[in-house]
Amino acid sequence: EKDPIRVLITGAAGNIGYAIVPMIARGMMLGPDQPMILHLLDIEPASSSLEAVKMELQDSAFPLLKGVIATTDVVEACKDVNIAIMMGGFPRIAGMERKDVMLKNVVIYKAQASALERYASEDCKVLIVANPANTNALILKEFAPSIPEENITCLTRLDHNRALAQLADKLSVPVSSVKNVIVWGNHSSTQYPDTNHATVSTKSGDRLVKELVTDHNWLKKEFITEVQQRGAAVLRARKQSSALSAASAACDHIRDWFLGTPKGTWVSMGVCSDGSYGIPPGLVYSFPVICEKGSWKIVQGLNIDAFSREKMDDSARELAEEKDLAYSCLNA
Numbered sequence: 001e002k003d004p005i006r007v008l009i010t011g012a013a014g015n016i017g018y019a020i021v022p023m024i025a026r027g028m029m030l031g032p033d034q035p036m037i038l039h040l041l042d043i044e045p046a047s048s049s050l051e052a053v054k055m056e057l058q059d060s061a062f063p064l065l066k067g068v069i070a071t072t073d074v075v076e077a078c079k080d081v082n083i084a085i086m087m088g089g090f091p092r093i094a095g096m097e098r099k100d101v102m103l104k105n106v107v108i109y110k111a112q113a114s115a116l117e118r119y120a121s122e123d124c125k126v127l128i129v130a131n132p133a134n135t136n137a138l139i140l141k142e143f144a145p146s147i148p149e150e151n152i153t154c155l156t157r158l159d160h161n162r163a164l165a166q167l168a169d170k171l172s173v174p175v176s177s178v179k180n181v182i183v184w185g186n187h188s189s190t191q192y193p194d195t196n197h198a199t200v201s202t203k204s205g206d207r208l209v210k211e212l213v214t215d216h217n218w219l220k221k222e223f224i225t226e227v228q229q230r231g232a233a234v235l236r237a238r239k240q241s242s243a244l245s246a247a248s249a250a251c252d253h254i255r256d257w258f259l260g261t262p263k264g265t266w267v268s269m270g271v272c273s274d275g276s277y278g279i280p281p282g283l284v285y286s287f288p289v290i291c292e293k294g295s296w297k298i299v300q301g302l303n304i305d306a307f308s309r310e311k312m313d314d315s316a317r318e319l320a321e322e323k324d325l326a327y328s329c330l331n332a
Ligand code: NAI
Pocket: 010, 011, 012, 013, 014, 015, 016, 017, 041, 042, 043, 046, 087, 088, 089, 090, 091, 108, 128, 129, 130, 131, 132, 133, 155, 156, 157, 158, 159, 187, 241, 242, 243, 246
């Protein structure tokens, strides 16, 4: 039997936490033969529900689950973890300014950067889910300089999956036959879901989505808005933000990163820009990536038209502004 992998989940007593732990423990993230030990972190006010999550995990008797550490101590939580899924954060409460939410979260991510840097396993791979996801990841990267920057990513896979789902629905095909959409940029309403390179597998081979969807106006308008606003639509309907789809997307993100993307398929991940596609280096930006043997690579050489260029730059501009705001919060 393989050695267990230690997986940290911060904000584990929250909405997404409750949805993701059974997925991980059932092997949906690391594969059906990979045992794991879960490290669950939350804050003091949530400690009783955190304990309940631990109890329910025990009661589920998951064969792959070799241990559960439920704690409010960040050092204990980070000790020797191989994977860190960061969902802990301060939610935006009605009436709160964007700047106030940013302040609360960048302070948390700066502190957790130090804890991970000091106590996590050297090869620890980090996925930031908590919003503002890209900027939290940027702060974590900048305040944990000894963690290789390629090990720090943020979640845009939910947006990617939403884009696949919208296209499958439009074309009345199974979602599994659609691939290679791209979500560029920030996990915010400036994200740009790009269908220029997306394909659908048909009996006569792969076809471009833009050849099959004849209404290009739909691809440039309704489709984009639908994907950008999907989170808000779920929130309105459920009166709570997306949880099971977010949990599932986080599992997809880690699984593909660890076990590789299927041949001929790319996925969207928020990663540190190396300047590809003219995106300023250092920003954490969502790109199309291919993963192999535990590493990701940005897909190169895709043709970018003027419409895409503008949208990609808009989202980069927003991220640069968020970065400035984050630093002004930290320095205040
Ligand atoms: P939630 O509010 O239900 O759970 C957050 C948990 O984090 C709470 O249990 C809270 O006590 C805990 N927490 C707060 N500060 C903490 C700290 N310093 N250390 C550890 N834990 C801490 O929120 P939910 O619905 O589970 O969402 C989690 C985050 O994920 C939110 O920031 C949300 O905006 C974000 N999100 C991101 C998505 C994405 O696609 N990137 C999609 C959906 C949500």
